[in-house]
Amino acid sequence: MSEAAIDINAIERELRQMWQEQATHPDAGGQAVIRALTLNLIVRAPDDGWAEQALAVAPALTAQHPNRTVIVIDRPGPATELQANAQALCTLANAGRTQVCGEQVTISARGAPAGQLASLVLPLLVPDLPVVLWAPGPQPFAQPLVQRLYRLCDRLIVDSTTFADPLRELAELAAFEQTANGAPAVSDLGWTRLTSWRELTAQFFDTRPFLPHLHRIDEIVIEYAAGNRPNPVAALLFVGWLASCLKWTPLEDAVGIEGETIQIYLRRPAVGVGPAAIRLVSVAIRPVDRAGVEGLARLALRAVDNQQAEFVVELTSDAGHACTRATIAGAHPIERTATIDRPALADLLNSELRLLSRDRTFAAALHLAGGLARRLALP
Amino acid sequence: MATPVLDNPLRAGLRIGRTPEPCTMVIFGASGDLTSRKLVPALYNLARERRLPGGFSVVGFARRDWSDDYFRDLLREAVNANSRSGPVDPELWASFAQGIQYHRGSFDEADAYTSLAERLAAIDAERGTGGNRVFYLATPPDAYPTIVAQLGAHGLAHSNGWTRIIIEKPFGHDLASAQALNAEVLSVFREDQVYRIDHYLGKETVQNILIFRFANGIFEPIWNRSHIDHVQITVAETIGVEDRGGYYDTSGALRDMIQNHLMQLLCLVAMEPPSLYDADAVRDEKVKVLRAVRPLSVNDTVRGQYGPGSANGLPVRGYREEKGVSPASQTETYVALKLFIDNWRWAGVPFYLRSGKRLPRRVSEIAIQFKAAPTMIFADTPLNDLDPNVLAIKIQPDEGISLKFSSKTPGQPQIRPVTMDFRYGASFGVTSPEAYERLLLDCMLGDGTLFTRRDEVETSWALLTPILQAWAEGPPQPFPNYEAGSWGPAAADEFIARDGRSWRRL
Numbered sequence: 047m048s049e050a051a052i053d054i055n056a057i058e059r060e061l062r063q064m065w066q067e068q069a070t071h072p073d074a075g076g077q078a079v080i081r082a083l084t085l086n087l088i089v090r091a092p093d094d095g096w097a098e099q100a101l102a103v104a105p106a107l108t109a110q111h112p113n114r115t116v117i118v119i120d121r122p123g124p125a126t127e128l129q130a131n132a133q134a135l136c137t138l139a140n141a142g143r144t145q146v147c148g149e150q151v152t153i154s155a156r157g158a159p160a161g162q163l164a165s166l167v168l169p170l171l172v173p174d175l176p177v178v179l180w181a182p183g184p185q186p187f188a189q190p191l192v193q194r195l196y197r198l199c200d201r202l203i204v205d206s207t208t209f210a211d212p213l214r215e216l217a218e219l220a221a222f223e224q225t226a227n228g229a230p231a232v233s234d235l236g237w238t239r240l241t242s243w244r245e246l247t248a249q250f251f252d253t254r255p256f257l258p259h260l261h262r263i264d265e266i267v268i269e270y271a272a273g274n275r276p277n278p279v280a281a282l283l284f285v286g287w288l289a290s291c292l293k294w295t296p297l298e299d300a301v302g303i304e305g306e307t308i309q310i311y312l313r314r315p316a317v318g319v320g321p322a323a324i325r326l327v328s329v330a331i332r333p334v335d336r337a338g339v340e341g342l343a344r345l346a347l348r349a350v351d352n353q354q355a356e357f358v359v360e361l362t363s364d365a366g367h368a369c370t371r372a373t374i375a376g377a378h379p380i381e382r383t384a385t386i387d388r389p390a391l392a393d394l395l396n397s398e399l400r401l402l403s404r405d406r407t408f409a410a411a412l413h414l415a416g417g418l419a420r421r422l423a424l425p
Numbered sequence: 426m427a428t429p430v431l432d433n434p435l436r437a438g439l440r441i442g443r444t445p446e447p448c449t450m451v452i453f454g455a456s457g458d459l460t461s462r463k464l465v466p467a468l469y470n471l472a473r474e475r476r477l478p479g480g481f482s483v484v485g486f487a488r489r490d491w492s493d494d495y496f497r498d499l500l501r502e503a504v505n506a507n508s509r510s511g512p513v514d515p516e517l518w519a520s521f522a523q524g525i526q527y528h529r530g531s532f533d534e535a536d537a538y539t540s541l542a543e544r545l546a547a548i549d550a551e552r553g554t555g556g557n558r559v560f561y562l563a564t565p566p567d568a569y570p571t572i573v574a575q576l577g578a579h580g581l582a583h584s585n586g587w588t589r590i591i592i593e594k595p596f597g598h599d600l601a602s603a604q605a606l607n608a609e610v611l612s613v614f615r616e617d618q619v620y621r622i623d624h625y626l627g628k629e630t631v632q633n634i635l636i637f638r639f640a641n642g643i644f645e646p647i648w649n650r651s652h653i654d655h656v657q658i659t660v661a662e663t664i665g666v667e668d669r670g671g672y673y674d675t676s677g678a679l680r681d682m683i684q685n686h687l688m689q690l691l692c693l694v695a696m697e698p699p700s701l702y703d704a705d706a707v708r709d710e711k712v713k714v715l716r717a718v719r720p721l722s723v724n725d726t727v728r729g730q731y732g733p734g735s736a737n738g739l740p741v742r743g744y745r746e747e748k749g750v751s752p753a754s755q756t757e758t759y760v761a762l763k764l765f766i767d768n769w770r771w772a773g774v775p776f777y778l779r780s781g782k783r784l785p786r787r788v789s790e791i792a793i794q795f796k797a798a799p800t801m802i803f804a805d806t807p808l809n810d811l812d813p814n815v816l817a818i819k820i821q822p823d824e825g826i827s828l829k830f831s832s833k834t835p836g837q838p839q840i841r842p843v844t845m846d847f848r849y850g851a852s853f854g855v856t857s858p859e860a861y862e863r864l865l866l867d868c869m870l871g872d873g874t875l876f877t878r879r880d881e882v883e884t885s886w887a888l889l890t891p892i893l894q895a896w897a898e899g900p901p902q903p904f905p906n907y908e909a910g911s912w913g914p915a916a917a918d919e920f921i922a923r924d925g926r927s928w929r930r931l
Contacts, residue, residue, distance in 0.1 A: 241440060245475055248435035252444045253478055255555060257433060291434045367516050370479055372553075380447075380553045382479035383520035384472075397440070407438025 057132045057170065061149055083148065085178055085399065086171045088199070089117040090191050092183040097152070099182075099391065106392030108148040111399045114172050115150045120191050123157035130154070130166070160190035167195065176200040178399060179230070184210035187218055199230040203398055206236030206279040207340065213423040216279050220416020228404035235394045236279055237408050239341050242386045244287060246359045246370050247345070256372060259355040260292070261317050265328050265348040271340060272333030278308055279415075280341045281331040285310065286415030287407065294327055296414070301421045307332040310418060339365050340388075361386065445869035447480030448557035448586070449548050451541070453532065453572050454564035455485025455496070459593070461503030463624075464563065467861035469504045469513065472521045476866055480552040482524035484544065488531045496527035509859060524552065532568045538579040545581075556586030559868060566595055570609045577613030591620045591868055594685055595676065596877070599893055600886040607879050620868045621877040625686040627860030630824040632875070634693045634791070635707075637818070637826065644816075645698070647795070648770075654813065655775045657792045657929055658690050661784040663736055665909070666758070670749030677756045679889055682780040688715065688885045689877075691776060694791050694818075695766055704873040708881060715884040717768040723895040727917045728902060729759030731783040734909030741783065741909045755901055758782045761917040762892075763924075777921060779928065783909035788931045789820040803840060812842040815929075823848060 087107070091097040097119045104115055132151045151170055155163055171177055180203040181192050196202050209215040223232040251260045266288070268281040288294070289312055300311035308331040316323035336343050344360035358371045368386035373379040387393070436443060450468070452460050471477050485496055501522065505512045528544060530537025549556055560576060562569055569592065576582050576590075592610070597603025610619055625631055638644060647653070660682055666673040673681065692711035699706040732743040745752050759781030766776065795814040815829040825848035832843045867875055906914040912928070921928055 242475070244435070245439060245441060248433060248439055249444045249475070249478060251433045251435060253446050253480070253553070253555075255553070260434070288435070291437065362516070367514075372479065378551060380480050381520075383516050384475050385514070385517060405438065 057130060057151055060132045061151075083114055083172055083175060084111050085113045085176045087113045087115045087399075088167055088171075088177065088179045088195065089115060090179065090181045090186075090189060090195075091117055091119045092189075093121060094119060096182050097154075100180075101150075101152075103390075103392040103395060104148075104150060106390075107395060107399070110396045112148040114148065114170070114175075116167055116170050117150065117152045118163055118167060118191065119152070119154045120158075120163065120189070121156045125156065126158050127156040128153070128158055128162075128166075160194045163191050164194045168198070176402070178203060180395065183208050185215065187222055196226075196230055201233060201398070201401070202226075202230045203233040203235065203395065206234045206283075207239070207277060209277065209279065211423075212277045212279045213419040216282065216419040217416050217423060220412045220419070223409055223412050223416075231401070231404040232409075232412075233398040233401070233405065234283075234408070234412070235391075235398070236341075237283055237411070238394045238397055239389065240280055240284055240287070241397070242368070243284065243342050243345065243359060246368055246384060246386070247288075247347070247357070250357045250370070250372055253372075256355075256357075256374070258317075259349050259353075259357075259374070260347075261315075262349040262352070262355075263288075263292075263314070263327055263347050264325070264350045265346075266330070267344075267346045267348075268329070268331045268342065269334045269344040270331070271336035271343045276306065276333045278331050278333070279419075281308075282415040282418055283411050284342065284345070285312075285329050285331070285418070286411035286413070289414050290407075290410035296418060296421075297326065299421075301418055303422060308422065336361070336365070441474075441476070443870060444476055444478050445481075445866065446557050446586070447478045447482075447552065447554045448559060448869055449482040449484060449545055449552075449554050450559040450561060450865075450869075451484045451486055451528075451545070452561045452563055453486045453568070454562070455527070456487040456489050456491075457563055459563045460485065461500065462507050463859070463861045464561065464865070465500045466504050466508040467859055467865055469508060469518070469521060470510055470859070471862055471866055473510060473514070473517060480524070480554055482526070482548050482552050482554060484526050484528050484541070484548070486528045486530060486537075486541065488529070490529060491527050493525070493527050497522045497525050500525065532564065532571050532575070535575065535578070538575045538581065542579055542581055549586075554586070556584035556588075558584060558586070558588045559865075560588070560590045562590065562592050566593075569606060573610050573613050582613045582618070587618075587871065588614075589618050589620055589868055589871070590614055591622055591865075593622055595680060596621055596685075596882050597886060598676065598680055600883065600890040603882050603886045607883065611879070616879055617873070619879070620864075620873060621882060622864055623685050623689055623877055624860040624864065625689055626875040626877075627862075627864040628820060629858070629863075630818070630820045631690070631693065632863075633826075634690075634818060635702075638694075639698050648793075650770065650772055650774050652795055653774055654794045654796045655777065655924075655926060656694065657777045657794070658687055658694070658779075658790075659792075659929070659931060660686055660690075660780040660789045661786060661931065662780075662782050663784060663787045665731070665736075665741065665744065665783050666747050666750065668748065670747040672749075673758075674750045674754055674756050678758055678760045678780055678782070679893060683760055683762070683778060684885055684889050685877075687778045687780055688888075690789075690791055690820075691764075691778065692881075694793070695771060695776070697770070702874070704876075705878075707874050708878045712878070712880050712884055713768075714766060715881065715888065717766045717771075718888055719765045719767050721762065721764055721888060721892055723892060723899070725764065726760065726762040726892055727914060727920045728757040728896065729761075729781060729907045729914035729917065730754070730756065730902070730904035731758050731781075731907055731909045732905030734783065734911065736783060736910050743905050743909065744783075745905065755904060757896075757902075759784075759907060759913045759917070761913065761920060763920075775924065777926075777928075779913065779917065781907075781913050784912055785910055786931060787822060790929075790931065791818040791820070792816070792929050793818075794926075811840060817929075 089100040091100055097117055100117050130153045153166055177199045178201045179195055179199040182205050186192055186204045206216060226232060251257045268284060270278060270281045294312040294314045297311040297313055302309050310329040312327045313324045314327050316325045334343055347357045349355040353375045356373045359368055362369055367383050369383055371379050371381045452464060501513060501518060528541055548554055562572060582588060597606050692714045695714045696710040699710045730744050735741060744750060744758050745754050761779040763775050763777050793816040797811060797813045811831060817827045819825050825846060827844045827846045829842050829844045831840045834841050864875060
């Protein structure tokens with residue numbers, strides 16, 4: 047197709063017409079329709095599969111964050127090919143309730159230069175609304191379209207669970223986040239998946255008598271489910287989170303891989319001795335075989351000297367719940383079963399879209415995890 | 426001695442709030458309706474959303490001879506029937522139910538409290554609850570003084586952790602009884618241990634009144650006598666007295682609704698900005714509103730009682746024919762009143778409050794009616810035909826906020842009112858938590874902002890008690906004076922029409 051094939055005004059006209067039709071011919075249910083837009087979402091889909099996933103999550107996103115979605119299918123290819131179409135997307139509402147609708151525009155391209163794609167995307171953005179760019183798949187930072195658009199965005203969302211070379215790409219993500227410094231804010235859906243694990247871990251220490259043990263942790267063991275391509279990014283981010291919250295610093299050169307286990311040593315402030323005293327925290331991250339599970343499977347925090355304490359969060363055998371267990375100095379363990387979210391893609395995105403600014407907790411965790419990953423990825 | 430509060434360093438940046446410390450909630454009146462319909466479903470949903478710590482325990486205290494297992498089964502059925510999240514998740518329930526026990530005893534039996542103290546100590550040791558306790562009085566109000574006195578006598582009002590007590594409405598039936606109850610409760614507990622619950626304050630939209638007013642810059646400058654003509658607060662119910670006839674006949678709409686729910690709404694809509702969002706700062710401002718209310722006169726009130734009529738297309742009984750109600754009852758099931766707040770912000774602005782049973786729709790809303798445009802420049806459109814701007818804060822059932830303004834009709838030289846609508850359901854695709862979930866959690870976290878303080882309760886009763894007295898001493902009313910399923914007595918319409926205004930059609 048020629049370069050003039052897509053007329054932006056025609057797309058806008060088409061969308062306007064759809065709303066007018068909705069207003070004059072309410073559908074059979076007799077429902078009122080309202081157009082509500084709270085943000086622009088640009089999806090850079092590396093292939094048709096991702097474009098389909100983006101289309102599939104759109105209804106759930108519209109329900110919580112009505113938006114104008116512009117999906118760009120950015121396939122490589124020798125011949126340039128470009129097509130666009132628009133549709134309004136309404137959430138299903140109970141009869142009598144108002145339907146909320148968002149808008150979708152799909153641009154299907156093959157081998158198109160990034161500049162050309164960007165020139166189509168930019169005029170389609172609704173003014174004065176936040177712009178979010180979601181770039182799923184491996185190597186997001188190497189994509190020319192992402193490089194061209196990210197500066198215009200308020201938030202860039204990637205997914206570390208889809209990285210092809212997890213350690214190297216985690217280090218890149220950390221470097222990017224630091225340079226961007228909140229413009230755009232960066233989100234990683236791999237981090238979002240850790241939310242329940244972080245909550246369950248933090249909750250142990252809302253109990254005042256347990257809190258002192260948090261400052262005396264000596265050992266951490268994290269097990270993550272690995273298929274044929276082990277991806278330890280979630281576990282590293284978790285360690286980064288604990289370390290940044292508790293002011294632990296990685297010990298230079300004490301990072302290594304033994305077999306499949308990643309071994310890390312961190313310095314922590316010692317409790318109860320002189321201010322300059324330090325102690326070491328040893329962290330072991332290892333893959334386990336858990337069919338049907340993604341991400342973390344079990345984690346244990348232990349304090350071994352003086353009073354022994356152990357805090358464990360693990361998936362139950364059916365992986366539907368998590369069991370938390372606190373054991374202090376051999377006393378009767380305090381256990382409970384809790385729900386653990388295995389969030390769908392739409393839930394993850396919704397949760398990130400709710401954030402308006404840089405997630406500083408994530409930035410600090412990522413910075414630390416990125417440093418560890420860089421050392422682990424060294425040949 | 427105050428223990429230094431240590432912060433959990435892992436809390437920063439987590440997207441849900443704190444979880445309370447492990448504690449035991451003792452529910453007095455555990456065999457009652459409130460426990461199974463509201464309290465335990467709310468606790469289960471909190472557990473389900475990971476808002477309760479491991480070790481959290483419940484002890485149900487009641488007279489019936491039940492076993493722990495029977496009580497657990499009963500509660501499981503209750504959650505299945507009443508929880509907003511549907512039937513229980515079996516594994517989660519099993520873990521939650523481990524912390525549930527039943528304690529048999531009558532409220533005035535000293536031995537039952539001795540054994541309760543032992544049981545609580547055993548739970549502290551086994552489940553790590555560290556002496557933290559919430560006592561929930563879900564009993565008929567006449568049992569409150571007995572329970573409070575017994576708790577005090579058995580040393581249960583203080584422990585090595587924290588101890589709090591939640592008291593359900595009604596908190597007294599007039600000023601004297603509210604003061605007496607406060608005195609009894611406060612002879613055993615400190616005020617900061619006492620959580621008087623008004624579930625209206627736990628509703629998300631009620632909390633949103635403060636957010637709406639004080640997190641937006643554009644409304645506060647016009648939120649005063651210069652721009653507001655009057656305010657209407659309506660809480661309408663479609664139900665009658667159901668099976669509460671015996672109780673209701675001694676109470677009435679003024680005590681049952683106005684004294685608590687409507688006065689709370691009044692405070693939130695009329696209060697000055699608090700210096701910070703903190704339990705005492707917020708409640709100080711609310712009390713200042715109540716103190717500024719001009720003493721009410723009987724002439725500023727209208728009473729009603731429903732007669733036979735219909736609801737949802739079916740014939741229904743009149744109030745005097747309800748079970749437990751005297752056939753010559755003089756109890757009001759409808760109240761409308763007008764009050765003024767004599768301060769700089771509100772001087773001269775009337776607030777109209779109305780609440781009733783067996784009205785056509787269940788609806789609660791606050792409507793702020795602004796003054797009309799000063800002159801009419803559009804020919805052919807007489808000024809009195811224009812609708813004034815109305816900002817309506819809808820509390821239930823369709824939670825949201827709408828603003829009515831005038832707009833030109835396309836193609837015609839006419840002006841029509843249109844509304845700009847914000848609806849919770851449409852803008853946030855998540856279901857709001859039940860009021861009790863929020864309030865129980867706040868109590869466990871020690872946040873009293875959404876609970877009623879002693880002076881609030883007493884000031885509100887001080888305002889309304891003279892009306893109750895005047896009604897009791899005045900001549901009998903020609904009740905019933907409105908048909909079930911209508912918008913209240915004709916006198917209420919005449920009452921507001923005398924001021925040149927009318928009730929909102931809801």
